[in-house]
Amino acid sequence: MPRIMLEKVTMQFGDIYAVKDIDLVVRDGEYLTVLGPSGCGKTSLIKVISGIWTPSSGRVLIDGEDVTSIPIEDRNVGYVFQNIALFPHMEVLKNVSYGPLMRDMPLDERNAVAEKYLQLVKMLDKMGMLPGELSSGEQQKVAISRALASGSNLLLLDEPLSALDARVRMELRYEIRRLVKDLGITVVHVTHDQDEAMSVSDRIVVMRNGGIVETDTPMALYRRPNNLFTAYFIGETNLIEGMVSDKNAHNIVVRLRDGTDVKVNGNRHFNIDDAVVLSVRPEYVYTAKEGLTAKVTQVIYMGSYWRVIARAESMDMVEYNIQRYENPPAIGSDVNLVFNPKMLMVYKRPTEGISEAIRLE
Amino acid sequence: MTTVELRNLTKRYGKVVAADGLSLKVEDGEYMCLLGPTGAGKTTALRMVAGLLSPDEGQVLFDDKDCTHLEPEYREAVMLSQNYSLFPHMDVNSNVIYGPRIKGWDPDESQEVADNMLEMVHLQNRKDAMPRELSGGMQQRTALARALASGSKVILLDEPLRALDARLRIELRREIVLLAKAMGITAIHVTHDQEEAMVIADRIAVMRGGKVIQVGTPREVFDDPATPFVANFLGQSNFFVGKVVGKENDITIVENDVGVTVKARMCPFPMGEEVVVAVKVGNTTLKHNDGFFMGRVERILYEGTYIHIDVLANGERYAAKVPNRKYEDFSEGEEVLVGWPPTEAKVFAMPPEGLAEELRLE
Numbered sequence: 001m002p003r004i005m006l007e008k009v010t011m012q013f014g015d016i017y018a019v020k021d022i023d024l025v026v027r028d029g030e031y032l033t034v035l036g037p038s039g040c041g042k043t044s045l046i047k048v049i050s051g052i053w054t055p056s057s058g059r060v061l062i063d064g065e066d067v068t069s070i071p072i073e074d075r076n077v078g079y080v081f082q083n084i085a086l087f088p089h090m091e092v093l094k095n096v097s098y099g100p101l102m103r104d105m106p107l108d109e110r111n112a113v114a115e116k117y118l119q120l121v122k123m124l125d126k127m128g129m130l131p132g133e134l135s136s137g138e139q140q141k142v143a144i145s146r147a148l149a150s151g152s153n154l155l156l157l158d159e160p161l162s163a164l165d166a167r168v169r170m171e172l173r174y175e176i177r178r179l180v181k182d183l184g185i186t187v188v189h190v191t192h193d194q195d196e197a198m199s200v201s202d203r204i205v206v207m208r209n210g211g212i213v214e215t216d217t218p219m220a221l222y223r224r225p226n227n228l229f230t231a232y233f234i235g236e237t238n239l240i241e242g243m244v245s246d247k248n249a250h251n252i253v254v255r256l257r258d259g260t261d262v263k264v265n266g267n268r269h270f271n272i273d274d275a276v277v278l279s280v281r282p283e284y285v286y287t288a289k290e291g292l293t294a295k296v297t298q299v300i301y302m303g304s305y306w307r308v309i310a311r312a313e314s315m316d317m318v319e320y321n322i323q324r325y326e327n328p329p330a331i332g333s334d335v336n337l338v339f340n341p342k343m344l345m346v347y348k349r350p351t352e353g354i355s356e357a358i359r360l361e
Numbered sequence: 362m363t364t365v366e367l368r369n370l371t372k373r374y375g376k377v378v379a380a381d382g383l384s385l386k387v388e389d390g391e392y393m394c395l396l397g398p399t400g401a402g403k404t405t406a407l408r409m410v411a412g413l414l415s416p417d418e419g420q421v422l423f424d425d426k427d428c429t430h431l432e433p434e435y436r437e438a439v440m441l442s443q444n445y446s447l448f449p450h451m452d453v454n455s456n457v458i459y460g461p462r463i464k465g466w467d468p469d470e471s472q473e474v475a476d477n478m479l480e481m482v483h484l485q486n487r488k489d490a491m492p493r494e495l496s497g498g499m500q501q502r503t504a505l506a507r508a509l510a511s512g513s514k515v516i517l518l519d520e521p522l523r524a525l526d527a528r529l530r531i532e533l534r535r536e537i538v539l540l541a542k543a544m545g546i547t548a549i550h551v552t553h554d555q556e557e558a559m560v561i562a563d564r565i566a567v568m569r570g571g572k573v574i575q576v577g578t579p580r581e582v583f584d585d586p587a588t589p590f591v592a593n594f595l596g597q598s599n600f601f602v603g604k605v606v607g608k609e610n611d612i613t614i615v616e617n618d619v620g621v622t623v624k625a626r627m628c629p630f631p632m633g634e635e636v637v638v639a640v641k642v643g644n645t646t647l648k649h650n651d652g653f654f655m656g657r658v659e660r661i662l663y664e665g666t667y668i669h670i671d672v673l674a675n676g677e678r679y680a681a682k683v684p685n686r687k688y689e690d691f692s693e694g695e696e697v698l699v700g701w702p703p704t705e706a707k708v709f710a711m712p713p714e715g716l717a718e719e720l721r722l723e
Binding site for chain 2: 219281
């Protein structure tokens with residue numbers, strides 16, 4: 001049985017739909033992330049799942065039971081906020097044992113529960129401290145153990161890492177993933193950070209404008225996104241416009257604006273003269289003797305690799321990676337670029353134009 | 362022509378030392394990033410350059426002239442903070458033209474500057490909009506245009522992208538650098554985000570505890586970190602603790618207390634010395650036929666360009682980032698050999714306060 005089911009959930013404020021007609025299933029033990037830019041509706045969605053908000057229409061089912069109009073305090077879900085919401089005057093241990101206290105658990109037992117979860121986030125040695133004496137990363141770890149100690153095996157994380165430093169965020173995301181997988185807990189995690197979503201999730205729900213764009217595993221969304229917006233939002237990609245100039249039984253040929261022909265495997269559903277957009281990740285762009293000619297405008301050392309940025313005569317910008325021990329090309333030099341035909345994605349050119357189709361705000 | 366120099370700056374708040382003999386020289390037209398965790402003293406340093414804070418000791422120099430006691434408005438620097446601080450009751454154009462106007466520039470000339478700036482930040486068609494009508498990214502671009510319109514030779518950026526979405530940050534950080542470079546101004550940019558610093562900086566000053574612990578190009582600080590902290594802060598590293606047991610052909614051999622040996626770059630430490638070997642996760646190899654020690658794959662995460670693999674070996678956790686085309690080569694639970702090219706691993710003296718304390722992020 002799915003842990004959470006949303007059926008046609010809509011959240012409306014006046015004329016504005018924060019989310020509209022959302023259907024979603026969260027499987028038992030799954031780590032599901034809801035990812036999207038500001039204003040996409042992801043926060044509204046988690047507030048509806050938690051019971052902080054009652055949807056304007058639609059149903060929310062948890063473990064098969066309709067909880068649509070049941071408020072958060074009666075739902076048995078653990079909730080962690082972006083702005084760490086610990087009781088500032090209570091020691092760490094008391095903060096974490098607060099949930100068990102509310103369930104009338106005797107003192108010994110609730111302290112044992114609290115200590116167990118503090119141990120799991122490696123904060124046991126700080127159980128006597130006040131939140132203000134901890135760093136923000138430590139405070140968020142306490143908030144997570146408090147949510148878990150409440151006895152729920154359903155954890156809702158509302159941008160739990162957004163307030164933290166980048167480097168702390170990176171450490172903590174792996175720790176959270178490890179913790180919930182060890183405990184077998186089901187998680188719904190909301191974030192705008194695609195790197196974070198990629199490293200913690202079993203599946204990612206990509207949202208935009210109050211709707212779901214697509215839902216899949218991190219690998220599938222990275223390698224084979226169904227939607228141009230997903231290709232752009234998750235990972236990095238080059239988007240290059242062209243027209244289908246030829247097709248045969250196995251592949252199509254896309255002619256770019258400067259006249260270069262690019263072979264693409266599959267994609268038989270496109271027809272000659274269709275306006276299309278090619279999407280190719282930087283690691284699948286290679287230099288060759290012939291190909292799309294471009295002038296190198298920028299070279300950046302990324303640590304694990306060099307990032308080269310080049311401009312074609314058509315003004316298309318193409319980014320690609322070369323290995324860190326290779327010598328990068330000189331700025332201003334010409335390179336010929338080819339694309340891995342197996343890793344190219346082709347989309348129908350959006351009628352509203354590419355920049356509108358990938359607009360973030 | 363503007364250089365900025367921080368010379369031996371100290372700033373205390375009671376017992377807290379926010380700047381502890383801080384020295385740094387920023388060259389004319391350079392894009393310098395101050396990178397470090399919260400509490401490193403980055404913002405304190407920036408505010409002393411701006412003149413918003415006076416140091417207890419030390420000097421701030423612009424073009425080699427001592428400006429330590431000069432009021433902010435007489436310095437060549439303008440500050441951009443993470444909360445855009447636009448005038449909420451003024452439209453975009455009025456906000457941008459504000460600096461030139463109070464400086465008493467000719468109105469036509471002021472408008473021309475404002476138009477140029479707005480064009481550079483792609484907001485020429487939103488001139489009449491009020492700040493609240495703009496998205497966060499647009500507000501920050503307006504603030505940037507306003508900061509640059511007043512003709513300052515130095516821009517000080519205090520985590521200018523912190524309040525924005527991750528994807529938008531990537532777009533905007535490039536725009537800021539291109540703009541600063543196009544205008545030839547000197548920039549000092551504070552960030553806690555190592556990737557941001559790597560991408561935008563000419564040089565990075567890594568800060569911690571009110572001090573600059575290393576200054577160099579992104580490549581220098583990434584490939585040749587001065588301390589284990591820097592090795593881990595930029596790009597994440599694996600660490601191996603042991604004693605120097607051999608030195609041959611520019612290679613150091615280090616052995617831990619259960620007899621596992623690894624190889625690293627040549628180091629100045631004598632035989633028998635306790636050391637820490639650091640190697641970036643991106644340079645850590647996982648192979649079935651070659652490596653220094655055996656471990657078990659704990660989990661595999663597909664992160665995009667790279668696969669993140671955690672391996673448990675001898676009770677320690679090692680991480681590796683391998684190219685995504687190798688995804689099929691590994692499975693959870695299997696045994697693999699952990700290794701690295703010796704030239705990619707650097708040997709450090711064991712930090713006196715211990716490795717965990719040295720690596721602490723907060």
